[in-house]
Amino acid sequence: MKNTFIGASIERREDLRFLRGRGIYVDDLTVPGLLYAVILRSSVAHGRLKSVDTSAALKIPGVHAVITAKDMNFTDYPAGVPIVPMRLQPLPEFKPFEQPVIAYDKVRYVGEPIAVVLASSVAVGEDALEHIAVEIEDLPPVATWRAAQKNESILFEPTGTNRSLMFEARKGDADTAFRDAPYTRRENLRTGRHYGLTMEPRGVMAEWDAAKNKLTVSGAAKVPFFNRRILAKQIGLAESDIEMIENDVGGGYGARGEFYPEDFLIPFAAKHINRPVKWIEDRRENLMAMNHARETEADLEIACNRDGTIIGVRGDVHTDMGAYMRTNGAVGARNAPQFMTGPYRVPHHKVDSHLWMTNKTPVGTYRGPGRFEGCFYMERLLDMVAADLGIDRVEMRRRNLISKAEHPYKLATAQPTNAHDQTDSGDYHATLDLCLKEFGWSEKSKLGGKLVGGKYHGVGVACFIEGGAAGPKESARLEINRDSTITVFMGTSSVGQGVETIYAQIAADALEVPIERIRHVYHGSTNTVSDGYGAYHSRSVVMGGSAVLVATEKFMATLRQAAGKRLGCAESSVTLDVDKVVAGGFSLPLGEFAGLTAESAFLNHKHTYSYGSHATHITVDAKLGHIEILDYLVVQDVGRAINPLTLRGQVIGSLVQGLGGAVLEDLKYDEQAQFLTGTLADYLLPLASDFPNLRCIVTDDHPSPINPLGAKGAGEGGIVAAGGCMANAVANALQSFGVQPRALPLSPTYIWELVQAGQQKAAE
Amino acid sequence: MKMPPFEYACPTSLSEAVKLLASHDGEAKALAGGQSLLPMMAFRVAQPTLLVDLRKLSGLGEIKISADGVRLGALVRWRDIEDDDRLDAAHPLLKAAIAHVAHYQIRNRGTVGGSIAHADPAAEMPGIAVACDAEIAVMGKAGARIIKAADFFLGALTTALQPDEIITEVRLPAWPASRRSGFQEFARRRGDFAMAGAALFYDLDKSGKASNAHVGVIGVGDRPRRLKPVEAVLNGSAIDEATIAKAAAAASAAVEPQEDIHASAAYRRSLTGTMVERALKSAAG
CATH class of the missing domain: 3.30.365.10 (Aldehyde oxidase/xanthine dehydrogenase, molybdopterin binding domain)
Structure with missing residues (x-):
């Protein structure tokens, strides 16, 4: 049977679950003895944390504990308070700027966790917040990157600077090219501060089983395997002691599912008090605690020939990073200078990107990180240049789009991470033409x-x-069930994209079985496959989908071997027919091979x-x-x-x-x-x-x-x-x-x- | 964002409700549609110790139309106004304004009395009350009294209402059939509080000149207000392009707008003029 599920507009198999209200989100979970966590957040942007007095809060009926930095004594960390490490671009230069899971000496943004109340209900916990006495000695706040640049008030004093790093995006020899250029234009361009607002705010439920030495964390999203590694190291457990459970997730956009302070605080609280603990972020917290993004100011210059062909770009991008370098915080500030040239041929490129620490909520990636900003710079420049040179705006783009023959086209390299990149394929002119015609x-x-x-x-x-398909690898596993259906287990996560449907389409095509045979697609949780990388950088279809493909190959090989033996036929003659395994005139229900499983990974380092x-x-x-x-x-x-x-x-x-x-x-x-x-x-x-x-x-x-x-x-x-x-x-x-x-x-x-x-x- | 603890009462008579409001040292609050009060409680900006739910009080949910004008019971919801065809003639300005109140769901719950008592500077109903010289009937421990809209709004979220007083009715003066009116507001998204808005009307004398002009603005300053200099421009003039331009300029000059995250003061000043201009054009059209 030859399938064509790939390419077909199949309605999402997730939809009925969601539309009937049967999705299970982390806040739908409850267990006996559950306590609710409520977080006291700094109302001061920059200050020295002198004391936190929780005694009055502890007297409120229904309050079981109030956790502060004083309850933590993790000897792996100088202050005893775990630090959240960077996941992407984990450069040593960033180390001093990483975020502690709870404030202990300073507060650096409005919204930074200071204490965690564990209470019988969220309402009681919020009542208790008003009874925690916090003494903070105000320090001058740094509210903009320009203020940060002055280095008068410094967020991390030992570093002596508010600039955590400068990325350098380089290609060709921009300075020479600009010297000889017949036309240049310099512009100051700014983008606002946004965030990837998820309809479902973040949430974590942690259960500690002391007898089994087992920590179960529900509410995982995006990168559960990586987060398990972080948590295991922080809390002093083996990775296999921790299970990260991915529930239905109401949106990711790059922000949800990264490791945040709460991803330590809630499991720690559960272990500390030996009771299950749940925390659900409310919208106000979501706005001030989840990663911000995008706020940049760029001072850029473009050089062109009189016919509009671009010679080069150069200049500076300043990013308002907020108060800490979070797990993926450097991505946008690297992408904006590196990828601002987008689909255009730019031979010379020299853009410095300055990462300024300010007393605001820290930044992270948000859908199209750095690319939204960079595209704004470039597209504005192109229109202004076209007007200056008397060239039609569309023609200006046509003259500069990378042509079909030029792929793979080398983009600027970003240092110090030595991030090389190149395009893969395509006819950029054709999509522009189609767009203009249809429009x-x-x-x-x-x-x-x-x-x-x-x-x-x-x-x-x-x-x-649009860059996608971040490596290095992704895993998939297929398994036969007693009822002759097949289950697919994925190392990627669902944040609402519909990957359950997509993976079923790919698996059904590869196995040449009806799509209903792929009865379940499980993903994300650390108990589904041996390893996984998750959902970011538009990678789920390319990396996860390719992993499904290679896993089906291994699966069929394994099945052929087993069936060939059972049926006494040549392995090569074994085929799948809906719910049967067929070879040499014999057939067996697929369920006869229940438990047969094959896992494989797809490896890739290109984008x-x-x-x-x-x-x-x-x-x-x-x-x-x-x-x-x-x-x-x-x-x-x-x-x-x-x-x-x-x-x-x-x-x-x-x-x-x-x-x-x-x-x-x-x-x-x-x-x-x-x-x-x-x-x-x-x-x-x-x-x-x-x-x-x-x-x-x-x-x-x-x-x-x-x-x-x-x-x-x-x-x-x-x-x-x-x-x-x-x-x-x-x-x-x-x-x-x-x-x-x-x-x-x-x-x-x-x-x-x-x-x-x-x-x-x-x-x- | 959970509410702080509070007591709840649901009286069945006005006198009982007044008694309850008077019982908590000024810390009791009347609950009507709850569209402003409850979010404020969730944010813990408001922390009343007692909520007095007015929903079982009879007689406060009616729209009465007579030769004296329109009487809106305090518990009349925006939906009731939108659905009442009589108001098309009895008070077209009210009807035009209420279409701009928030969103569908909120209009199903929000009430006239609640909006007046809440006194948001950008809200439509207070703006209409001020523009139309409404009277606000209230009942308290000391009995019933009438407060003129012009004296009612004292500042942002601040009114002349005593803690034990409940708004019972908003009385809008009679609306002659020939009266011209216009309502305009602009918010960044439909349904948001306006950055500025204008509610205005005037009558035409036999020579085609405006008289009795009333021009109210919302969203600029700390309360809704009438702009007398603009009214002076209109009264005695034909409402032509030149008058409209003069009125718009007078409106911009007459306000002292505030700056906030949605708009600068200078923008609001200009917008006020534009809203008056467009409201006049729609009135004249």
């Missing part, structure tokens, strides 16, 4: 700058690449690059500074689309997030580094009614040569170019005022200010 660019662009019914029309275009173009048609009410999107189209080539239906969901979903960042979202602090956006009335997410006119077309014309599926990571393409495309459209709409947006979000106040400035300049 109706030639007609719509005629409206650019026109005032119709009180609103200015504008169109914008932007191109992107996939899906790519595409965005085009948008907007109106701007210049008096309100209000943007309305009339049409928005993303065309993305993904190498090979496993499930076009779920893929469209990825593209549109990430686009909506990108538009949120382009127009609405901004995490704000005042000059004292007090957090100002602690509710969803302050941090403005897109509502269902905000961006109704979004479209996407996914193509799979150019398979990736670096994996057996030919697939490319595709979860981030919708977000990467959204900021650049929208800002370009605003510039186009408000050209009569000479408006050039240089910052995101494109808030009403900001757009109105740009219009005012344009009018003033015209009047002078």
Whole structure:
């Protein structure tokens, strides 16, 4: 039986579970004797922690314990308090900036954990928070990267600096190239502070079985295997003493599932008090405790020939890192300078990226980390250059897109991590052309700058690449059940992408069985496969899917061997027929081989690059500074689309997030580094009614040569170019005022200010 | 974000409710739709020791329309106003404004009295009350009294209401059929509190000139207010483009807006003018 599940728009097998309310999230779990953890967080941005008096809180009925740094004495750590190590780019330079699991000498951001109350209910725990007396000696807060740069108030005094690192993105010889360039332009560009807001906030439930020396941690997500390694080392257990259980997860976006202080504090609390403990993050905590992202300011220069071909880029990117280097905190600050050139041919590249520590919530990755920022810089520059040189915006891009023949095209290398990268395959011009055609660019662009019914029309275009498929490996295991079905066990995690469906499609095709035979797909938990790397960098389909493929090969080989022996036939004659094993005229139910299992891993160190173009048609009410999107189209080539239906969901979903960042979202602090956006009335997410006119077309014309599926990571393409495309459209709409947006979000106040400035300049 | 401990009472008579509110040293709070109070309690910004649920009080949920005007019971919900076709003629300005209140679900729960008592500077109902010279009927330990809307709102989330007083009714003066009105507001997302809004009306005399102009603004400053300088521009003038432009400029000049995370003060000042301009255009149109 030849299947074609791959490429078919199959509805998610997860959907019925979720739509019927039968998903099991960590907060749905309960066990006898459960205590609830509530965390006292610093209300001070920067200060010396003098004392924490918990005595009054302990007197409240229902309060069982209050944990502080004083309860920790882990001799592996100088202060006895475990440190959360970096998962990605774990450079020695970052060590002094890593976060302790609980504040013990200083507090460095509003929201930093100071104490953990264990109580009979969350309400009682919150009552107790008001009775914990904390003495903090205020230190001058560092609220911006510019303040950090002065090094007057230093977050980590022994280091003597607020800059944890400088990445250097390099290619060619930019300084020489700029010296000889016929045209250059220098711009200051800024992106707002966002975060990957998950609909389900974080949560952890920990159970300690002292008799079995077993710690079970529910609520794991994204990278359970790595987190188990961190926790085992911190808490002094063997990895095999710990089970990380992945439940249904309501969104990841890079932020959920990384190792946070609470991922130590809750297991520690359970062990400490010898009772199960659950902590569910509330939305206010979620806003101030989960990783922030994106806040950068770039001072960049571009050099071009008179025909618009790019010679080089150079300059500086400054990232507001927040107070600590978290597990994946350096990724965005490395990606922005390294990948800002996106799909464009840029021979000379010299961008320094400065990582400034400030008294804000620490940053981590958020869908398209650094790429959203970098694409915004590049796309803004291209439009400004095109205008300067009198070149059509589309033609400007065509002249600079990497051509089909140039793959693999070498991108800038980032030091000190020696991060090399190159594109894999594709026809970047073709997706741009398809996008413009389907969008109706030639007609719509005629409206650019026109005032119709009180609103200015504008169109914008932007191109992107999206890196995916981070290695080094991923594991999959198949096992036969008594009922002649097959279960797939995965080392990757589900954060809501629909991977259960995707993996079943791939396994069913490879085994040539009906998809219903792949009865269950289990993932994430540390008890499913021997090792796993998780869900990030748009890697689940490429890495996990390829792991399924190689595991099915091993599975079939193992089955052929077993069946050949049982049936007395040549191994090569053994085939699977729905629920039977068939060979030489004999057949046995597959269930006869129950327990037969095969695990294999897919290894890969290269990255996939899906790519595409965005085009948008907007109106701007210049008096309100209000943007309305009339049409928005993303065309993305993904190498090979496993499930076009779920893929469209990825593209549109990430686009909506990108538009949120382009127009609405901004995490704000005042000059004292007090957090100002602690509710969803302050941090403005897109509502269902905000961006109704979004479209996407996914193509799979150019398979990736670096994996057996030919697939490319595709979860981030919708977000990467959204900021650049929208800002370009605003510039186009408000050209009569000479408006050039240089910052995101494109808030009403900001757009109105740009219009005012344009009018003033015209009047002078 | 769990509420602090509190007691709960659900009286069946107004006098009982007043008694309960008076019983807790000013720490009792009346609960109507709960759309502002309960989130504030979850954030522990409000920590009343007693919640007096008004839902069983009879007679506070009606919309009465007579020659004297429109009387909105304190427990009238936004949905009731939206669904009441009589109001299209009896008070089109009210109807236009209420369409902007928050979101569908909130409009099903939120009440007129609750919004007036909460006194958010950007809320629509207080804005309408002030713009229309409404009277706010309240009942307390000392008996019933009437407070003029202009005297009711003292600042952001601050009113002339005593701790033991319950709003019973909001009385909007009669609305002549020929009256012109307009309502405009702008928020970053539909349903959010407005960064600025304008609620206005005027009557036309026989020569086509405006009289009795009332221009209210919300979202600028610490309370809803009428802009007398703008009204002065309108009264006695034909509402043409020149008048509208003058009125818009007067509106921008008359307000002292605040800055917050959503908008700068300068933007709000400009927006106020734009809202007045557009409200006038829709009124004239």
